[in-house]
Amino acid sequence: MTASGVSVRFDDVFKAFDDTVVLAGVSLTVEPGEIFALLGPSGSGKTTMLRLLAGFEQLDRGRLLIADEAVEHLPPARRGVGMLFQSYALFPHLSVAENVAFGLKVRGGAQGEANARVAEMLELVRLSGFEQRRIAELSGGQQQRVALARALAPRPRVLLLDEPLSNLDPALREETRADLRHTVKQTGITTVLVTHEQEEAFELGERIGLLNEGGLEQVGGPAELYRDPASRFVATFVGRCSVLSGVVLERHGGDELTVRLESQPQAEPWLCRGDSGLRTGEQVDVCVRPEALELSTDGGSGLAGRIEAERFTGSNSFYTVRLASTRSDAGDGSAAGPAIEVAMPGTAASLSGACVVRQLAGEPPSVFAGASTESDP
Amino acid sequence: MPWLVLAFLVWLVGYPLLVVAAEAFGIGSPDGGGPTTEAFRSFFTRADEWNAMWRTLWISVLSTLAAAAIGVPLGFLFERNEIPGRRLLGALVALPVALPPLVGVIAFLFLYGESGLAARGLQTLGLDVSWRLTGAWAILLVHAYSMYVYFYLFTRAGLSGQDGAAIEAAQSLGASRRQILFRVTLPRLRPALAGATLLTFMTSLGSFSAPYIFGGGFRVMTTQIVASKLNGELRMAYVETTMLALLAFASLLLLRRIDPGLDLASGARGTPPARRRLHGQGARVAAAAGGWVLAGVLLLPHATLILMSLVPPNTWTVEAFPPVLGLVNYGELLSSAERLRPALNSIWMAAAATLAAVVVGVMAARLSLRRGGLPGRALEAMMTLPWAIPGTVFALALAAAMSVNAPWVGRFVLVGTLWILPLAYLVRSLPLTGRSIFAGLRQLDPRLEEAAASLGAGSLRTVLRIVLPLLRPAVIAGAGLAFITMLGDFVTSIVLYTYDTRPISIEIQSSLRIQETGIAAAYGVLLMLLSAAAFIAWDDRAGGRL
Numbered sequence: 001m002t003a004s005g006v007s008v009r010f011d012d013v014f015k016a017f018d019d020t021v022v023l024a025g026v027s028l029t030v031e032p033g034e035i036f037a038l039l040g041p042s043g044s045g046k047t048t049m050l051r052l053l054a055g056f057e058q059l060d061r062g063r064l065l066i067a068d069e070a071v072e073h074l075p076p077a078r079r080g081v082g083m084l085f086q087s088y089a090l091f092p093h094l095s096v097a098e099n100v101a102f103g104l105k106v107r108g109g110a111q112g113e114a115n116a117r118v119a120e121m122l123e124l125v126r127l128s129g130f131e132q133r134r135i136a137e138l139s140g141g142q143q144q145r146v147a148l149a150r151a152l153a154p155r156p157r158v159l160l161l162d163e164p165l166s167n168l169d170p171a172l173r174e175e176t177r178a179d180l181r182h183t184v185k186q187t188g189i190t191t192v193l194v195t196h197e198q199e200e201a202f203e204l205g206e207r208i209g210l211l212n213e214g215g216l217e218q219v220g221g222p223a224e225l226y227r228d229p230a231s232r233f234v235a236t237f238v239g240r241c242s243v244l245s246g247v248v249l250e251r252h253g254g255d256e257l258t259v260r261l262e263s264q265p266q267a268e269p270w271l272c273r274g275d276s277g278l279r280t281g282e283q284v285d286v287c288v289r290p291e292a293l294e295l296s297t298d299g300g301s302g303l304a305g306r307i308e309a310e311r312f313t314g315s316n317s318f319y320t321v322r323l324a325s326t327r328s329d330a331g332d333g334s335a336a337g338p339a340i341e342v343a344m345p346g347t348a349a350s351l352s353g354a355c356v357v358r359q360l361a362g363e364p365p366s367v368f369a370g371a372s373t374e375s376d377p
Numbered sequence: 378m379p380w381l382v383l384a385f386l387v388w389l390v391g392y393p394l395l396v397v398a399a400e401a402f403g404i405g406s407p408d409g410g411g412p413t414t415e416a417f418r419s420f421f422t423r424a425d426e427w428n429a430m431w432r433t434l435w436i437s438v439l440s441t442l443a444a445a446a447i448g449v450p451l452g453f454l455f456e457r458n459e460i461p462g463r464r465l466l467g468a469l470v471a472l473p474v475a476l477p478p479l480v481g482v483i484a485f486l487f488l489y490g491e492s493g494l495a496a497r498g499l500q501t502l503g504l505d506v507s508w509r510l511t512g513a514w515a516i517l518l519v520h521a522y523s524m525y526v527y528f529y530l531f532t533r534a535g536l537s538g539q540d541g542a543a544i545e546a547a548q549s550l551g552a553s554r555r556q557i558l559f560r561v562t563l564p565r566l567r568p569a570l571a572g573a574t575l576l577t578f579m580t581s582l583g584s585f586s587a588p589y590i591f592g593g594g595f596r597v598m599t600t601q602i603v604a605s606k607l608n609g610e611l612r613m614a615y616v617e618t619t620m621l622a623l624l625a626f627a628s629l630l631l632l633r634r635i636d637p638g639l640d641l642a643s644g645a646r647g648t649p650p651a652r653r654r655l656h657g658q659g660a661r662v663a664a665a666a667g668g669w670v671l672a673g674v675l676l677l678p679h680a681t682l683i684l685m686s687l688v689p690p691n692t693w694t695v696e697a698f699p700p701v702l703g704l705v706n707y708g709e710l711l712s713s714a715e716r717l718r719p720a721l722n723s724i725w726m727a728a729a730a731t732l733a734a735v736v737v738g739v740m741a742a743r744l745s746l747r748r749g750g751l752p753g754r755a756l757e758a759m760m761t762l763p764w765a766i767p768g769t770v771f772a773l774a775l776a777a778a779m780s781v782n783a784p785w786v787g788r789f790v791l792v793g794t795l796w797i798l799p800l801a802y803l804v805r806s807l808p809l810t811g812r813s814i815f816a817g818l819r820q821l822d823p824r825l826e827e828a829a830a831s832l833g834a835g836s837l838r839t840v841l842r843i844v845l846p847l848l849r850p851a852v853i854a855g856a857g858l859a860f861i862t863m864l865g866d867f868v869t870s871i872v873l874y875t876y877d878t879r880p881i882s883i884e885i886q887s888s889l890r891i892q893e894t895g896i897a898a899a900y901g902v903l904l905m906l907l908s909a910a911a912f913i914a915w916d917d918r919a920g921g922r923l
Binding site for chain 1 (some may be wrong): 822825827828829830831832833834835838842843846847878
């Protein structure tokens, strides 16, 4: 529908508001036609990256290129960038069709052409027949689609999505997410998306850039971020993960290795995945996902601890377990909650990447372990 | 661009005030001579000057107290009780706010003046009464009558924003009705009452019509200033103007301290408590009768004005009630181009000033809110300043600044031309349009403008297609208020009018002076009708705020 996408490049981009550094020299390339998700907690600088690209903020240093052409000095109107705002920012005094036509009228051109484009865009977002509706008469999901149609109508080179789903009901979000991805892919436009929700980034983004405190922690596909986190921040922000300290006990073939956990050396060692560079006896961080762990009360050879909290989500139960600092502490009753053993059964975890051994930068490890069990329906 | 708009506002609003203060010290005055404090020295040594200052202050304090004493109970009565005809009566009670001060004043004169309807009525009943509606008490009466509406409206707004759950909580904790009133309801009404106090006090400080018509020898600062100017004591007038401006500033700063912030919507907004229903037929009838009597008393002056406008010249001498009624005065008013002139003048000048105030207001608000920083704050300050300064002060300041031809220091001879009065109206309109446009723009999502920009719209198109249409309610509200206020303006007009630009208020005053009471009343009714029409249109389009 649209000509194939263009590339977008951030080149050592620096931005500060007053004395607060928001982006500290970020470099990133978004490939033509790609849907790229900027993921990160609030205040990490992801929205600023989007607003810099749109031209609503001016960068302090660095370069911004769209299709290899510097755009940092261009006003928003001349960048060829379409934006879907978090609040949609639809013009409430204009009808659906007038909203979509706004960017076309501004550019001049024939009325008939504009009408045809409006019809085409409304068909794309499945709102044909809604032309004369007022914005206030639409549901949240419909408003979001009008905003998308409005942003796409003038055939921008790049589409920017600012938390596109955050204003929708949770129930509607999942359906809309797939819909949005389908629509955007259909146009083939290069898309940069900002979100603070991992699920949204994973499902919409072909690649993800994880931002923290003004810098990119890791760039990669969803599976890469989940299975091979480059930092403690990535490990804990993407999915649930407990990070424990351990020592490499033995290397196996491929990237499998066994680790002994430092806090409870007597417990059964874990079979995990790790870099080939790690040597036996080396201090490491063990990042383990809840789905790799099993809880039992029958006094096996797992990690001893006490349940501190349980969170029941319907299909799963998540437990927070405080591990005894040594195995002999387990029975002293200092921690509240029933005693429990945490074990890792089999080799499934190493295969799926649910247990990863790394030397991670960041805060020292916690003494908490999370575990989930599938609840019986 | 922000500097250009700021420069214009400083020239129009701030500069004349500086000029008048400078000329009070003899600096830059056209009659030559070096700087001198002579005029100030004589101000501080003359008893009549001190008296005017002191009277202005206590009249304002007493007016505020009297207005609160009437307005607050009325607000409680209409907001907290379900009485028959509550909505209509509640709106009628607020009516005096929409009427120009001068109209209220002459209506009072016709009703309660020494040869007014009330005096004649009592004399016909055989009561040998006579009084003179003059001096401090007359001013206070008119002030209380016209300004209680501020307290009434603010009290109602404050009460309707209160959460009934707080009262229920107090009840469940064992508080009595009295305790609830003093410890829950009134403390939370404080922002509203502080707002009403500020508005009433500042209005009273700058009040001109009532002291001018009823004051007689009792002078307050505004009338003192105009008298000095008419007597040719220009420098003394400038000193008085400076002193009144300082008094207004000081009052504003002081009153703001009692104001915990005008944010009526702050805190959790719940459902206001249910209105108390009156039980029993007798109680309801009594309440309804009381309400209508009250409305009658409040509307009686205006009814009198209408009556007076129907009395043909020289037909009413000693009778209690006018023997002949007819439309002669209106015929006279409408048939002669010269008689109609003031009405047309008022309309075009008020409309031009309002339009200009809207344009300046939109530009200033956008620049101020989008750019922020020092120029942003300065822009907003310049838009608000004329609200805090009495109209007489601005009239004198413009008269002083714009009567000298010195383009290199920004002074032009505009006094005596067609331009000076619309310009003065513009200054006085700025805070009225500015306040609502600033508020409207603050509520507008800045993303809307970004969306327009990212879709390729330039600045002008964004304003015309997005900002203005969305600001329409705010613009209409501000413009309506400005138009009504300027239509009935008397205080600036009396200082700056020329024969060709004489507005309705000046025509009313001169008709009164030559005893053409019927014509004066007819002009008053005309002004009342024009204001009411503008008010109804405004209230309707602004979403029925009353």
